[in-house]
Amino acid sequence: MNIEVVRTTSPRPRPEPGKLGFGVHFSDHMFVMEYTTENGWHSPRIEAYGPIQMEPGASVLHYAQAIFEGLKAFRGADERVNLFRPQQHAARFHRSAERLCMPPVPEDVFVEACRKLVSVDESWVPSEDGAALYLRPLTIATESFLGVRPSAAYKFIIMTCPVGAYYAEGFNPVRIRVERERVRAVRGGVGDAKTAGNYAASLRAAKEAKADGYAQVLWTDAATHSFVEEVGTMNVFFKIGDEVITPSLDGAILPGITRRSVIELLESRGTTVTERRVSLDEIVKAHTDGRLEEAFGTGTAAVVSPIKALGVDGKDLTIGDGGVGPMAQSLFDEIAGIQRGTREDRFHWLVPAEG
Numbered sequence: 001m002n003i004e005v006v007r008t009t010s011p012r013p014r015p016e017p018g019k020l021g022f023g024v025h026f027s028d029h030m031f032v033m034e035y036t037t038e039n040g041w042h043s044p045r046i047e048a049y050g051p052i053q054m055e056p057g058a059s060v061l062h063y064a065q066a067i068f069e070g071l072k073a074f075r076g077a078d079e080r081v082n083l084f085r086p087q088q089h090a091a092r093f094h095r096s097a098e099r100l101c102m103p104p105v106p107e108d109v110f111v112e113a114c115r116k117l118v119s120v121d122e123s124w125v126p127s128e129d130g131a132a133l134y135l136r137p138l139t140i141a142t143e144s145f146l147g148v149r150p151s152a153a154y155k156f157i158i159m160t161c162p163v164g165a166y167y168a169e170g171f172n173p174v175r176i177r178v179e180r181e182r183v184r185a186v187r188g189g190v191g192d193a194k195t196a197g198n199y200a201a202s203l204r205a206a207k208e209a210k211a212d213g214y215a216q217v218l219w220t221d222a223a224t225h226s227f228v229e230e231v232g233t234m235n236v237f238f239k240i241g242d243e244v245i246t247p248s249l250d251g252a253i254l255p256g257i258t259r260r261s262v263i264e265l266l267e268s269r270g271t272t273v274t275e276r277r278v279s280l281d282e283i284v285k286a287h288t289d290g291r292l293e294e295a296f297g298t299g300t301a302a303v304v305s306p307i308k309a310l311g312v313d314g315k316d317l318t319i320g321d322g323g324v325g326p327m328a329q330s331l332f333d334e335i336a337g338i339q340r341g342t343r344e345d346r347f348h349w350l351v352p353a354e355g
């Protein structure tokens, strides 16, 4: 693929180190290409980050044909810049596109575009601990047409942001409320695609939980509200006695790349992870019996996020001593170490940025 690069003539202001936040500072450039039914994906280019033009009739604005990804690039101790598992993100982006009746971006094109963009904005990749350059690839439907059918035109964009920790708490444990009324996704719906509407559906419950001092909600299944599924922006793991459990991917849960990485890491250490349905009753009972040793969330933005308490029907269940559990700590240390090049990349998860 020949990617045209037109460098910005007005560089953007740089954030102060240590004050990155999450998703608030955008780097100088973005990758863009368009799709039409006649020409397929065409005109790949890297240009200055800035506003895009769309007609008000663009179907993404009405019917939410929008999918995205979130992946990270890291500056290693040796100053080299690597992306974390970009092929996995490309594959999930492909599956999301198919679910939303959008033309998939070929996976090799996705990876090449990410690598090239990171190499153009290499100087934006932060070097402080816990920081990364977050890439946000996005496909939106741009055809101006108000009938309800898949759009005939699309835009694929990748933007990047230097980011710190996703939660204000950083790696400190968070309180999560179990949501038993509102619903994010149903089996047969689009819960396992990374699509904008899932996040719109999640906002109200997350806002209510925040008002009560919780960082996020833990969704329960739409049909019975008795099985746990995922946290707002993370998959979830429980350590009950010797068993490590994560809800099985049943069609309503996002197949997280960090979820998969955690399973692979634990299995390489001889710890089997059971992927199965987990009922809230089982979690409450394990807590009562003193066997709920740890709970933590996993996600690209959040990495590994220990959960200190689960709010269940108005009562908080404190997990362990409310601190960071040893499993969450060791997983965070190993993943963050691989990402920053201070631990061996034994699974070949890192892909160098071009150049």
Ligand code: COI
Pocket (backbone or CB within 6 Å): 069, 070, 071, 233, 299, 300, 301, 302
């Ligand atoms: C991610 O973890 O990358 C996400 O996409 C979650 C959220 C920031 C939308």
